[in-house]
Amino acid sequence: MRKLLTLCLLSLAILLMAAPPALAGPPVQTGEAYVVQPGDTLFAIASRFGVTAADLAAANDLGNLDLIFVGQRLVIPGSGLLIEPAIVTESDEEEDAPPPALPPKVYVVQPGDTLFTIASRFGLTLTDVVVANGIRNPDYVYVGQKLVIPPPKAWAAEVSHPAPFAAIELSPEPVLQGQTLVVRVTLSEPATLSGEFDGRPLFFTGDDNGGWTLVGIHALQEVDIYSLALRARLKDGTESATAVNVVVGPGPYATENIQVSPGRENLLDPELIQAEQERMVDLWNQFSPRPLWEGTFAPPIASSRITSPFGTRRSYNNGPVDGFHTGTDFGAGTDTPIYAPAAGRVVLAEELPVRGKAVLIDHGTGVFSGYWHQSDMAVRVGQAVQPGDLIGYVGDTGLVTGAHLHWEMRVGSFAVDPMQWIETAMP
Ligand SMILES: [Zn+2]
Structure with a gap:
C-alpha cells in the first residue's frame, strides 16, 4: 500500500516535469454545485472557481463568511466573464499587410460547457485548447475554471518586432503557475536589454547575439495573459521597445x-x-x-x-x-x-x-x-x-x-x- 502511494506521488512529480500536467485537486463537483470538503474555506473555494468570496456568499445566502460546513452544497455563481485584452484590429489601409496577430483570451467555463463546445465556439480544435492549458484529462473541466483561448491558427501571424529585436522566444509556452519561464532575445545588433513582467524588473544576461532572462512565475499567479515588456538600448543611446504575451496556465496543484x-x-x-x-x-x-x-x-x-x-x-x-x-x-x-x-x-x-x-x-x-x-x-x-x-x-x-x-x-x-x-x- 505504501509502495503504491509512493509510486503515485512519484508519477505525479514526473508528469509535473515532463508532460502538460493534469488539473489535480480535491474532488470538485462539475456542474453548478460544489460540496464543501474538510479544510475548505469560503475564500479558498471562491478563488478555486475564479469568483470572489462575496459573490459566492451572496449566491448561497450566507450571512457569515466563516460559517460553512463539510458536506454543504454551494452554488458556484457563473460569472460569464470573458476577459478580452485589446484586440489588434485589421487595417484597411494596407492590402498587403500580413494578418494581424490576435492575442489569446481567457474564458471562464460556464454550466453546460465541455472542452469540445468551447473549442468549437472559438473556431479551434479540442487539441488547441488542451495544449494551450496543459490539460491531461479533457473530460475534467469545471464551472468557473479559467481557460486560455489561443488565437485561431489562421490568425496567428508572426508578430514582427522593431529593430534590433530579431526574435523573442518564450519557453515553456504556455508557462504554468510555479514554473520558470525562459525569455531569450536575439538581437540584430549589440544592445543592452531590460524589461518588466507583472511590475517587476527583468535582468538580462547577455550572450553573443542577444540575451536571456529567467522569470519565476508565482504558484498562485492568476491564470491570465500578461504583457512582458522589453527594451533594447543601442550603443548610440537610442532605445527600442516591444512586448510579448505571456500565457500563464493553471498549475496541477492539490x-x-x-x-x-x-x-x-x-x-x-x-x-x-x-x-x-x-x-x-x-x-x-x-x-x-x-x-x-x-x-x-x-x-x-x-x-x-x-x-x-x-x-x-x-x-x-x-x-x-x-x-x-x-x-x-x-x-x-x-x-x-x-x-x-x-x-x-x-x-x-x-x-x-x-x-x-x-x-x-x-x-x-x-x-x-x-x-x-x-x-x-x-x-x-x-x-x-x-x-x-x-x-x-x-x-x-x-x-x-x-x-x-x-x-x-x-x-x-x-x-x-x-x-x-x-x-x-x-x-
Ligand atoms: Zn517541504
Whole structure:
C-alpha cells in the first residue's frame, strides 16, 4: 500500500516535469454545485472557481463568511466573464499587410460547457485548447475554471518586432503557475536589454547575439495573459521597445492540511516566521550577477520518494488555505547525504527556527536552491560548490512532521518547481 502511494506521488512529480500536467485537486463537483470538503474555506473555494468570496456568499445566502460546513452544497455563481485584452484590429489601409496577430483570451467555463463546445465556439480544435492549458484529462473541466483561448491558427501571424529585436522566444509556452519561464532575445545588433513582467524588473544576461532572462512565475499567479515588456538600448543611446504575451496556465496543484506536532506549534508564531522570511528575502536579493551553474540540475538526494510535491495549496492545523508548498519534499532516513545539484556559492548555513538547519546556494542571476530541516550541515558560508559536492544530511530540524529533505528553488525570489530544473537545461 505504501509502495503504491509512493509510486503515485512519484508519477505525479514526473508528469509535473515532463508532460502538460493534469488539473489535480480535491474532488470538485462539475456542474453548478460544489460540496464543501474538510479544510475548505469560503475564500479558498471562491478563488478555486475564479469568483470572489462575496459573490459566492451572496449566491448561497450566507450571512457569515466563516460559517460553512463539510458536506454543504454551494452554488458556484457563473460569472460569464470573458476577459478580452485589446484586440489588434485589421487595417484597411494596407492590402498587403500580413494578418494581424490576435492575442489569446481567457474564458471562464460556464454550466453546460465541455472542452469540445468551447473549442468549437472559438473556431479551434479540442487539441488547441488542451495544449494551450496543459490539460491531461479533457473530460475534467469545471464551472468557473479559467481557460486560455489561443488565437485561431489562421490568425496567428508572426508578430514582427522593431529593430534590433530579431526574435523573442518564450519557453515553456504556455508557462504554468510555479514554473520558470525562459525569455531569450536575439538581437540584430549589440544592445543592452531590460524589461518588466507583472511590475517587476527583468535582468538580462547577455550572450553573443542577444540575451536571456529567467522569470519565476508565482504558484498562485492568476491564470491570465500578461504583457512582458522589453527594451533594447543601442550603443548610440537610442532605445527600442516591444512586448510579448505571456500565457500563464493553471498549475496541477492539490490542497492539503498539515497537522503540526504538539510542542512545535509555537514555531507558527507569525513574528518568528516573518523575521526568518525577511532574512531569506535579504539573501535572495543579493546574487551573483553571472550564472554559476550550467545545464540541468542533478537530483540533490538518492531518494526518489517524493512525499510532498511543489505547489500544493496548504493550510496548517485546519486553518485557512493561505499558502502553498514552496519546495519538493523527499522522504529519506535521518543522515541521508544531500548533494549540490549544480555549481554555486553557499550564502547561508545555519539553524533557523522554521527551516531548521538550512543551506542556501546562490547559483547566480537570481537563481537559488535551498535545503531545509537537515540534521547536520557539511558546508560553510562563502564556500564554492560543484555538482555532487556533499552539503549536508537529512534531518527533522525546524517546522517539520518527520525527517525529510525540503528542496526549494527560487528565481527572482519566487519559489518555483525544482523538478523542472532537473528536467530542463536552463536557460
Ligand atoms: Zn517541504
